[in-house]
Amino acid sequence: MLISYEWLKQFISTDKLAEEIGALLTGAGLEVEGIEQYDRIKGGLQGIVIGEVLTCEKHPDADKLSITTVDIGEAEPSQIVCGAPNVAAGQKVVVATVGAELFPASGEPFKIKKSKIRGAASEGMICAEDEIGLGASHAGIMVLDTNLPNGTAAAHYFGLQSDSVFEIGLTPNRADAASHFGVARDLQALLKTEANLPNISAFHVKNNSAPIEVEVRNTEACPRYAGVSISGVKVGESPEWLQHRLKSIGLSPINNVVDATNYVLHELGQPMHAFDADKIAGKKIIVQEATEGQTFVTLDGVERKLRATDLMICSAEEPMVIAGVFGGKKAGVTEETTNIFLESAYFQPEHIRKTAQGHGIKTDSSFRYERGTDPHMVIFALKRAALIIQEIAGGEVTSEIVDVYPQPIENFKIALNIDRVHRLIGQYIGVERIKSILTDLNILIEGESESHLQLSVPPHKVDVKREADVVEEILRIYGFNHVELKPNLSASFLAQFPHPDPEVLKSTISNQLSSQGFHEIMTNSLTDSKYYENGTENRDESLVRILNYNSEDLDVMRKTLVYSGLETLRRNINRKQKDLKMYEFGKIYWQENGKYKEQTQLVLFVTGNTAAETWRQPSGKTSFYELAETVQNLLVKLNARNFTTKPTEHAYLADGITYLKNDVTVAHIGLVNPAVAKQADVKEPVWYAELNWEYLTRNYKDNAVFEELAKFPEVRRDLSLVLDKTVSFEQIKQIAERTERKLLQDINVFDVYEGDKIEAGKKAIAISFTLLDKQQTLTDKTIESTMSRLMQQFEKQLGAVIRK
The missing domain is CATH 3.30.70.380 (Ferrodoxin-fold anticodon-binding domain)
Structure with missing residues (x-):
């Protein structure tokens, strides 16, 4: 998610640097993964300043050139040769200083250097608007009417200051922060200041001449639906300020009406949709589920087959929008649109998630709806969008706001035990500090006793429904870094630690493998279902599928560690690292008889040569026996000595053996099936071992037996x-x-x-x-x-x- 710092400062007043804000947000759970600079014009006019022409004389060797001296705020004026016919002494001009890079409206960028033009030294360039990318005119240099001091950055004069854009890795539980105002609410608590919503007092209804009737037939999927009509709009290009706001967060402007709805979505976190009101048949909107198998053409021109569980926004005759996900082609706003109906709604997240996943559609709207939006923001956002549309596209509000909200969504009621807050945080922070943080987070304190606070949590905090969630909110604002580590660490436990400690045993085995030249890897538990289904239509019912995956390549939980390991091998082999020995402790996941299951495994991968070539000893290819020796040593280390073997029947191995202990499979070892390796684009032979880590640790007994050395010879x-x-x-x-x-x-x-x-x-x-x-x-x-x-x-x- 991208957040513009300049846009953010529309809600909250601060003079902190972007880097300081980024650190604060990361500490509060909104991890800032990067901060990029956004320039309204390429280059941001770096190195370009306001100057004053002190003198201007004709060049002795060129009729069309002038030699000027220009004050650019430095100790000495700069001599600049200029070819513009309108240059004259006394002018305020735009000067590109030596070293500045210019990005002209047409042509390639170029740098300003000290030079000699027809024998005269030139230290800079007096610019026309097209030469710095501000416009297309090349009639002459820009002459400014300003009293700004010489040397002032031109970006300041033109209002083109660069913006800092935060890239935030938004976690699924932080739907409340999926907007600029949502992030500002966190800064309100972090900076002890106030996050202010935009002023919507200017909203008023001109008349009720164009009402649209609304009927919600599924109030479970759509608890709240609101809308208003605006007549007499002129659809066209958005003003520059709006275009640059959207461009700063990676959006492309479309037209002023659509841009206004996108602006409000990213400003307040409330998705909006604008209909061409003249295309709403029967002047009625019906919110209902689709007919199974019905076809519908979305804005991208794709014909989609609807399902009975899809929630649709319909006219009296036909569907117009897949609710909360994607608009339809027929009722969308075009250049011919003059009357619009503006929608603002709250949809039940599960319905939107199922629809978006079912059709494979990811939009900014579905991203927010499927995580949970704020039902209390619906009307405010509607008025805000209407005002922006009136400002940039004209028109008048020609209907009362229709608001279908049969069962208002209440705040979450939570009793907070103060002692438990301190125990979970691990430090006493005081009741007043707790109350202050809660108030700053817009959590209402409705009652108070010596031991408890009765809280009312607004529904935009979709993940704060339990006492532990409130403690998490308090701690992230209080600051994890402020929790002191005591000299003597202690903790209370609900159960005894198992013996032996699995982590200690894991560390022991890791050390043994690392000492033998193996490198530990950690791979993603999410993977691609195509590995298991191989593009066929036969669904593998044992797969654990992700309902709200963000990438089609990460849509299931891994059923084996083979593919993630092969991907790591491929990445290294492609970078000319071909002699590889790797191991991983990881979990696999599957379904069985309707129940989800998981198991921890230790896997080993070996490919390439046994060792680097030297003059003393040539290196040979890795083989089954070397890996088998490693595995047998591990089994001995884990006290699984008396094992038996049989030919393997492992699904991903072409050949190998299976180790058994008391008729339980404890390990597989063999050559990865070349067809399996090919799926991950690995062409080299790969030897693979898989150990049943849970069984081996569960049955491990640290009962080393010491015997006296034999008195008699072997x-x-x-x-x-x-x-x-x-x-x-x-x-x-x-x-x-x-x-x-x-x-x-x-x-x-x-x-x-x-x-x-x-x-x-x-x-x-x-x-x-x-x-x-x-x-x-x-x-x-x-x-x-x-x-x-x-x-x-x-x-x-x-x-x-x-x-x-």
Whole structure:
């Protein structure tokens, strides 16, 4: 949301710099993400001043040039060569000083430099209006009638001071601040001054010759609807002041009537709509729901199919506007319009949100209506807009204000416990300070006792309905920075901390991964539904959809961390960072049997080379085994040692394995399916691991067991087995552990061969077995007996051939 500082100062008096105001607003919850300069004309006349021609003589070597001396407020006059025929001594003129950049009405911008013109030095330029972008005339230099001191900025003389425009990241709960006056209300409390509404006392009804009847058939969706007729308007271009107000916040002027309604929307936060009154059939407006499947052409020329839940503003014969969202093509204001009906209404936010989302339409009106507007502002804004239209487009008010408001919306009633305010803030700030802040925020104190305040909160504060909300309002104005940190921090808790502390465990695992060269990433929980539905019409009913998304690329909660990680990989790969090892702790979301669910996962991504190339050792491509080693080390760290594996069936992996602990899936690891990677525009092979973090932390037991070092030596024996290619190491390991439970300490693969020296469809695996008896030294007889039993089982269960 863009807010003009000069416009803001129409409501509140302050001499603070824009940067100071920005800091105040950010501290109060209206985060100022940036402050841009807006110039009414390009360049803002920087370096251009008012000067006085002291002398003017003909150039000795050029008949059409004059050599002048000009006082521009500096210690010495400047000599300027001028080619204008009307330059003369004694004139007040506009001077572009050396270094100034000019943006002429036509042609390219250029800078003023010290130069010599036909041998005469020139230190500046005396300007015509087209040369500085003020107009099109090039008949001669501008001669001013002013007593302003020499050296005064030309922008000051022409009233073209630059404006500062705040870019505010408005959060959904701050609908009350979605306008210049809304922001001024916060500054009223922050600066301890008064935010003044515009004066509308000049509004009066000339006669009642052009009334429009209004009937609201759905008062739940439209609790309040008001309007007034204005006759004899002349639609045309808006005056400069209005055009520049709108341009400063990024809007393009359309015509004086439409511009006036847009102006009031951004001034007061109340959306407006102007109808061509002569196109309202039957001189009647009906607010009702649409007919299912009915077509309607909006202002952008798009034919839309309406739904039965869409609220429409209709004439006696046909729909004219999608209420609160978008106007129709037929009843809009054009250059031929002479009579208008001006609408101002309050719509129930949920109805507008569903309609806007259903049609995929985002407008300034729907942005405000779907978050909640002020029902008390409806009539004031109507009068304000009518006065502006009369001022810039002429016309007379030719009807009484019609105001259909069957059930007035009351203020929110809240009992505020004073002790709880201090407890939640964490600091005693005093009852009088609390009352002062509430009053400055236009929250009425209707009653007071020793322990409570009875409050009446105006409905424009749509998110202040509970005691905790009021405390938040108090704290943001009091200032988070004013809450002191005590030397000894303490707090009260509703429940005991779990053991172990998940955050401590998370930090431990993060340190382990970071020490292995992994970088932690944090990605958005919102993502694009196209990843899951891939442009098909088959809706994935398990997706958690966002009802009021601001971007079509962020319309669902992520169902997997795969795509957000791939997007991060793509961003880095596109910037020539191709050797990547990343991890993320994050939540995934889905629906199941009508209930929303979420789960925390730890995921790892590896792509590119294992390490940077050096002269000592070439670098190879990352592989499954390196990531598998990392995952197994994590599982051991999390005391999930005795895991089993099986081929993975993970939806996003082309190949890999799944780790299980007590028949519960604790991890997946494998190659991201190339088709999945392609969706995120990643062309490199990506190895991916996914750990069930919630299960692993829930079942983690910090019960480290310490054992005395073995008194007797370990023994290693190796076997070379020829097996079918389909036999996995997990199968070999399980057979070995079942066959020898006491002595077998470790089993490891140290070589694998597949080639033309063995039978097709076979592989040779070299395996080491570590044996240990903790009670005595192993004898050759025991070792041979153990190895013999192992070989027999491998031959029997796997059809292995033991290579001697």
